[in-house]
Amino acid sequence: MSEQSSTDAALRKRLYWHSRRGMWELDLLLIPFLEQRYDALGETDQAAYRALIDEEDQDLFAWLMRREWPEEPMRRRIVQMIVEHAEHPDSAAHRPV
Template sequence: MSEDTSPDAILRKRLYWHSRRGMWELDLLLIPFLEQRYDQLAQEEKEAFQSLIKEEDQDLFAWLMRREWPQEPQRKRIVQLIVEHAETTDNSAYRTL
């Protein structure tokens, strides 16, 4: 079997790796969103996600736990999409956060 080395596959693997933060709460939100919703996003939203995961863990935590919202509209929108995805999927672990 050969491994997919297309640019899209490489980007997906990179995004998955960067979505694994080592903080359970962030992993619980970012990885399922990437796996279940990322492919359906508009290109602008995909770019916002790619930019978002470059942020510091403490900022991501504050935003994704709805303690604060990012100031930038595109970043705020992708954070809202991630939170909404967690709230509407069968993710009982998220409800305990």
């Protein structure tokens, strides 16, 4: 295994474990998005996802349950992408938000 693929595998494991929140509602949104969409995201959106999962559970819950939206535009964009993916998981062509 090359050093790069080893680094990528470690990053993926870290993302997976940080995406597991222990709150069923969040896990049902974050894990499928990570597994099915993350790799196809551009670098900016991947960075936004990595920043998002560092947020507090209560903030993630409010945003992903559409009770409120993040003020920061990139955070709002990634939240909208996750919500859209949850609503249309089988759609191969996801529109950018």
